[in-house]
Amino acid sequence: MYARASSGLITILPSMTSSGADSAPSGTHLLSWQSDYPPHKSISPPLSTYKKGKLDIRRLLESEESSERKKKMEGLVSFQPFPSSVIQRRLSTVYLTTRYPSSSSSSCAPPLRAQQSGITGGSESVSSALEGKASEQEVGMLYQDEVVSSQGIRIRRRPPTGPPLHYVGPFEFRLQNEGNTPRNILEEIVWHKDKEVTLMKEKRPLYTLKKALENVPPPRDFIAALRSAHQRTGLPGLIAEVKKASPSRGILREDFDPVAIAQAYEKGGAACLSVLTDEKYFKGSFENLQAIRDAGVKCPLLCKEFIVEAWQIYYGRSKGADAVLLIASVLPDLDIKYMLKICKILGMATLVEVHDEREMDRVLAIEGVELIGINNRNLETFEVDIGITKRLLEGERGELIRQKDILVVGESGLFTPEDIAFVQEAGVKAVLVGESLVKQSDPGQGISTLFGRDVSG
Numbered sequence: 482m483y484a485r486a487s488s489g490l491i492t493i494l495p496s497m498t499s500s501g502a503d504s505a506p507s508g509t510h511l512l513s514w515q516s517d518y519p520p521h522k523s524i525s526p527p528l529s530t531y532k533k534g535k536l537d538i539r540r541l542l543e544s545e546e547s548s549e550r551k552k553k554m555e556g557l558v559s560f561q562p563f564p565s566s567v568i569q570r571r572l573s574t575v576y577l578t579t580r581y582p583s584s585s586s587s588s589c590a591p592p593l594r595a596q597q598s599g600i601t602g603g604s605e606s607v608s609s610a611l612e613g614k615a616s617e618q619e620v621g622m623l624y625q626d627e628v629v630s631s632q633g634i635r636i637r638r639r640p641p642t643g644p645p646l647h648y649v650g651p652f653e654f655r656l657q658n659e660g661n662t663p664r665n666i667l668e669e670i671v672w673h674k675d676k677e678v679t680l681m682k683e684k685r686p687l688y689t690l691k692k693a694l695e696n697v698p699p700p701r702d703f704i705a706a707l708r709s710a711h712q713r714t715g716l717p718g719l720i721a722e723v724k725k726a727s728p729s730r731g732i733l734r735e736d737f738d739p740v741a742i743a744q745a746y747e748k749g750g751a752a753c754l755s756v757l758t759d760e761k762y763f764k765g766s767f768e769n770l771q772a773i774r775d776a777g778v779k780c781p782l783l784c785k786e787f788i789v790e791a792w793q794i795y796y797g798r799s800k801g802a803d804a805v806l807l808i809a810s811v812l813p814d815l816d817i818k819y820m821l822k823i824c825k826i827l828g829m830a831t832l833v834e835v836h837d838e839r840e841m842d843r844v845l846a847i848e849g850v851e852l853i854g855i856n857n858r859n860l861e862t863f864e865v866d867i868g869i870t871k872r873l874l875e876g877e878r879g880e881l882i883r884q885k886d887i888l889v890v891g892e893s894g895l896f897t898p899e900d901i902a903f904v905q906e907a908g909v910k911a912v913l914v915g916e917s918l919v920k921q922s923d924p925g926q927g928i929s930t931l932f933g934r935d936v937s938g
């Protein structure tokens with residue numbers, strides 16, 4: 482377990498907190514301090530006797546008074562500044578280890594979500610399955626920040642210095658600064674998603690979701706549908722996107738009826754559908770996903786969400802998703818590996834999205850990736866260039882992809898038969914298209930216009 486201190490206050494990261502005893506890995510005891518971000522969470526029953534409160538680390542570490550206090554606390558919690566030089570330098574990371582009950586517990590569990598959440602699916606324990614696989618170097622890395630930067634990930638998963646403001650009595654602390662202001666739209670979305678998921682999980686803990694899965698029809702084979710459409714038509718298999726709006730393009734369609742659009746896509750020859758579920762930035766919803774599934778649409782469905790936690794995968798499945806999107810610029814390798822495992826257990830496909838060579842190389846090195854999406858739109862800047870698909874499939878990368886029989890999806894910015902021919906020539910066997918279809922008065926007919934011929938039936 483680990484906590485991050487900001488401005489001298491311990492803030493528990495949401496990934497540390499459990500939304501049900503179900504998700505606590507055995508031998509680990511979750512402890513929650515009152516924290517201002519995310520909203521304070523309750524603690525699991527055996528720990529409810531622990532006092533909650535705010536803890537001033539600077540005082541804890543430095544003052545005499547605090548050593549008294551520290552002693553008092555030690556019966557309950559042991560504090561392991563790790564390493565102390567770093568704490569002193571930036572007062573940013575402290576590890577907490579519970580001593581309850583008499584478990585030899587834990588020292589510092591590696592600070593990566595994958596090891597912490599301990600979600601199990603079926604009889605297999607994902608975390609233990611991963612333990613053997615993650616490289617020692619990876620597990621040994623003490624800071625998620627460092628893992629993330631070593632993988633070239635620029636997106637910070639949470640504001641490093643906490644939210645812009647917090648209140649103590651009548652006082653207001655922390656003004657807007659570099660550490661609590663998102664640097665780009667993707668970062669903003671991810672920070673918002675983190676809070677949103679924390680709240681959603683509270684309403685629907687993992688064990689209730691798992692129960693709900695028993696009544697959900699089995700997943701459909703997303704990849705097989707794309708391959709067979711490609712074989713049938715000689716053109717890339719189409720994932721047609723049900724998208725009302727986007728931060729870069731605004732509202733795409735005012736009279737937005739997700740089920741009617743999905744049905745039109747299916748009729749027009751789409752192999753699969755992608756359904757935006759993000760509400761705030763894309764005006765989508767999980768209700769749309771479920772409504773499309775319940776309306777009897779047969780195409781496999783991709784849950785188009787910004788996944789930051791495995792819980793979202795279970796939630797998507799419970800709403801009828803057959804596949805999920807994992808964005809390499811958001812998720813470190815270990816999270817991708819972990820989430821791939823979960824998808825496998827749930828029988829879902831995983832579309833792993835990359836935008837540049839570095840992300841492509843990372844993803845190609847991960848075992849078990851069968852479907853890679855190349856996003857021609859940079860989600861940080863919104864720039865679109867379909868030449869990216871070509872660039873990332875040239876040379877050795879293309880060769881490796883063919884050897885591994887990975888199916889590549891060209892994503893975003895595709896409007897004309899020439900665009901389709903261009904990315905097909907580059908090596909994709911599938912395309913993901915939203916705007917150019919959803920804007921048509923008949924989105925199904927839009928498919929024929931996009932491909933330059935009828936691909937239905």
Ligand SMILES: O=P(O)(O)OC[C@@H](O)[C@@H](O)c1c[nH]c2ccccc12
Pocket residue numbers: 722724785786834856892893894895913914915916917
């Ligand atoms: O509407 P377009 O330009 O055809 O793009 C569709 C799809 O590629 C795009 O919506 C997308 C690709 N990756 C994403 C990740 C999150 C949200 C949206 C996306």
